[in-house]
Amino acid sequence: MASSPLLNQTTNRVLSLDFFRGLTVAAMILVNNPGDWAHIYAPLEHAEWNGCTPTDLIFPFFLFIVGVSIVYAMGSRKVDPTQHGKLILKALKRAFILFALGLFLSLYPKIFTNPMEALAHVRIPGVLQRIAVVFFISAVLFIKCSEKTLFRLMILLLAGYWVLMNFVPVPGIGEPNMEKETSLAAWLDRSILSEAHLWKLSKTWDPEGILSTIPAIASGLFGILVGTHLKRRDLDAATKVAWLFSTGCLAVFLGLAWGLQFPINKSLWTSSFVLYTGGLATLMLSICYWIIDIQQYNRFTKPFVVYGVNAITVFFLSGLIPRTLGMFSVTDSNGEEVGLQSWLYSGFSENLSPVNASLAWAVSFVLFWLMILWFMYAKRIIIKV
Template sequence: MQHLKQRLVSLDFFRGLTVAGMILANNPGSWGHIYAPLKHAEWHGCTPTDLIFPFFLFIVGVSIAFAIGSKKELPETHSQLILKSVRRMLTLFCLGIFLALYPKIFTSPIEAFKTVRIPGVLQRTAIVYFISTIIFLKFTPRTILKIMLGLLVSYWILMTFVPVPGIGYANLEQETNLAAWIDRNLLTEPHLWKAVRTWDPEGILGTISAIATGLSGILAGILLQRKDQSDTEKIARLFSSGTLAVITGLIWNFIFPINKSLWTSSFVLYTSGLAYIILALCYWIIDVKGYKRFTKPIVAYGVNAITVFFVSGLLPRTLNLIKVTSADGNKTSLLTYLYKSLFIPYLSPYNASLTWAIMWLLIWMCILWIMYNRKIFIKV
């Protein structure tokens, strides 16, 4: 457990907002009835839902800087910190694989492993966390910035200039880009995103630029810990850096489009810039001005972020395993039965779907509020 007084409340609030947004986006009553802001962009572009994962990786980076920043100048502690980060990476990666296997692993274990999706949100988070930790420990802030920019430029070159085997030209189409080709050949089709099985939004090559997102968070964390600058100066630098990143991302978008599935370099700059601006605003209101009372329900999400992400992924799958008899005499899952009974008769399809998602948001808020008040903070 980690004592709350040692934490940056604005960071926990930002993390909580991000995870709450994830709960809202991931739990519609019907995937066929979702309001536009709660959808991912079909390909190029960026919706509010597309901001959730990059914000989370950005926050991972900020958290690294705060968690081990005091030990960075103590080389004798690095081996222990790296070993700890290896264990955490493996834990996160295995949790992600388990989510991909569940519940099939208990009914058809052999088939489950044959078709398990290897990439995923927790898997990418694990890799970004580990590599970002190593870079933070071993390099200066200036070098970290150079590495981040180097990763973004290298990824842009790979995706837009390197020919794709079997295609013959570099492109950014869904199934014929270089990242999709690498995923199909290294991971093979049965282990990719089940919606298409031809490419994966959390694939191998895109993890290069995702690491840059984590490093952008590390740089923000380093800035917030500087003792030679006032709070006003820190906030001004966060705002200015964020604005510059957003503008640069929008300009780069003309030749390397903002795209979450590809995690393009322009997407990294655009989303990281927005994260800088939001963190600066949260830091000013919550930690500098001291307005903290309103933050507690959201902070409750933030201090147990991985827990709620993991368990909220298991619960719907579990409810789908339980079969009940509906009013028409047919067997249906408990999840579907509850949704159709509680909301479908009374609301339009889109409002019913949204209300169902809000219900899950509030249920988890109650659970996490109880955990928060009892000081139950589960660390992975």
């Protein structure tokens, strides 16, 4: 087979990693933008609490990919201790930008119409904010620690979080528990951030809260450990894939077993959830690596690669569109004033069943961004955050 035209060896990019990242981001945009939140196919919804749906895999997969990407972005410079300061400063700058972009999404568009109200009730945690924290801490640990130390730290984070959630009494409530509003994680979010700055749909806890960021860092370290093995030059491709596949299966098994006592739960980002999703991500990456980079079956990859190379950019901009559409209204055929997004969506809802119309809108949104990203890729426009 001919070598892939999409894999640029000089830039140290792994095509399967860009594909996996792009697939994950496209899925994230799909599930975040249904036409009607009241009508969604079950696999495209998060689990009500305990459990794991395909949608619940998306965010941990992305944090895992962040970890793998750290290895490829910083691995060659890590060996030189004189470069550590520059690497950490660069990571801090990127983390600050990511966190600021997340806050902007929380503030937009109210920050332009009622800035004081927006600041008083802005949600401080969020997806980009968690990515920023996990990226920075994982990057610093990767730069300063050995592979064995990283593994021990990952285990310590998972075990420590298990101890906190299962054995530390909740102030003002009592016994340790894993309920939405009365867990230690919920109490800590309310105590430090206050209810005004938490997830607007609950205001008493946050799925990207403070305490649950501890095991989320472990998701990043999981990716670093896998990326470190994937990048090794002393192993042949078959051995790498066999090791990754075996590791993924073991992690899934351990996650399911631990989940019998410490339930798999995305909102709490439980330790069992980290192992289960990290194992599935490892399996997914090993399969992609074998098919795309080793066997060179890559003709199907480009739509997702174009998503992968501008992942943060498209995630941020796709979050702006619904918020921007909500600022405008139009007059419909009945002479009534309706929101611009509702008016656009009526073209789907009038011709399809509610759940199919909702899905069609989401798919159209993904395809809309695919056209833009394809153009950017063709023009070699890659916006690095």
